[in-house]
Amino acid sequence: MRFSVLASGSSGNAVFIENDEHTFLVDAGFSAKKMDSLVEGIGRSMKQVDGIFVTHEHSDHIKGIGVVARKYGIPIYANEKTWQAMDGLVGNIPLDQRFQFDMETVKSFGSLDVQSFAVSHDAADPMFYVFHENGRKLAVITDTGYVSDRMKGFIRGADAFVFESNHDVSMLQVGRYPWSVKRRILSDVGHVSNEDAAVAISEVVEQKETKIYLSHLSKDNNMKDLARMSVTQTLETCGIITGEFVHLHDTDADQPTELVTV
Numbered sequence: 001m002r003f004s005v006l007a008s009g010s011s012g013n014a015v016f017i018e019n020d021e022h023t024f025l026v027d028a029g030f031s032a033k034k035m036d037s038l039v040e041g042i043g044r045s046m047k048q049v050d051g052i053f054v055t056h057e058h059s060d061h062i063k064g065i066g067v068v069a070r071k072y073g074i075p076i077y078a079n080e081k082t083w084q085a086m087d088g089l090v091g092n093i094p095l096d097q098r099f100q101f102d103m104e105t106v107k108s109f110g111s112l113d114v115q116s117f118a119v120s121h122d123a124a125d126p127m128f129y130v131f132h133e134n135g136r137k138l139a140v141i142t143d144t145g146y147v148s149d150r151m152k153g154f155i156r157g158a159d160a161f162v163f164e165s166n167h168d169v170s171m172l173q174v175g176r177y178p179w180s181v182k183r184r185i186l187s188d189v190g191h192v193s194n195e196d197a198a199v200a201i202s203e204v205v206e207q208k209e210t211k212i213y214l215s216h217l218s219k220d221n222n223m224k225d226l227a228r229m230s231v232t233q234t235l236e237t238c239g240i241i242t243g244e245f246v247h248l249h250d251t252d253a254d255q256p257t258e259l260v261t262v
């Protein structure tokens with residue numbers, strides 16, 4: 001299985017996953033035109049996409065869903081409450097492209113198993129996904145206020161993580177956001193900070209080569225270098241030296257990461 005974080009941040013998110021038989025996306029939070037160029041950026045085409053797994057109805061995750069579904073006939077998967085919440089936001093999606101993916105269930109596509117799991121976020125029924133193939137595992141988890149033991153159970157031992165590292169708490173606190181927005185981000189249904197991400201990562205990685213893609217960085221309350229440094233330092237206090245078996249990777253708000261094999 002191979003994947004690329006096509007782009008990730010406050011203004012849009014999409015992850016590309018493929019194996020020898022299938023091509024999928026988690027979310028399509030950009031315009032159809034931008035989705036085309038991101039996928040072309042890794043040498044692939046939106047025409048190849050066999051399905052999009054939706055995490056929740058926030059616009060940074062579904063902006064392009066309606067248009068790409070209609071343009072390319074791509075099947076869309078979401079749980080029932082997310083479908084209800086998306087109605088009116090994504091335009092008409094033909095019935096034969098609407099698929100239900102229930103919370104905490106597994107769908108199999110040949111040798112690839114896709115597991116959904118619940119997160120804690122202020123959306124209708126937000127969920128993220130773990131991809132399993134031939135004993136290899138990719139976990140995608142952004143948009144959660146905290147990482148519960150239950151979530152850790154789903155993602156533990158992945159070979160690669162697309163992991164939220166949303167904000168630096170002090171940047172957020174002194175920044176220009178209104179207090180209500182700050183309180184939302186810091187709440188249990190907001191986003192995880194660099195430090196909280198690192199603590200959770202330390203509890204789910206196993207002693208093997210593991211790639212961590214720091215994702216969904218806030219444009220205003222984080223920076224790549226800061227996220228990397230905070231996560232590195234916090235992991236160290238948890239007894240994990242990055243570069244030994246845990247490798248941190250940046251993601252970009254506008255550019256795809258290199259397509260890598262899990």
Ligand SMILES: [Zn+2]
Nearest residue numbers: 056058121143
């Ligand atoms: Zn969200």
Ligand SMILES: [Zn+2]
Nearest residue numbers: 058060061143
């Ligand atoms: Zn988001």
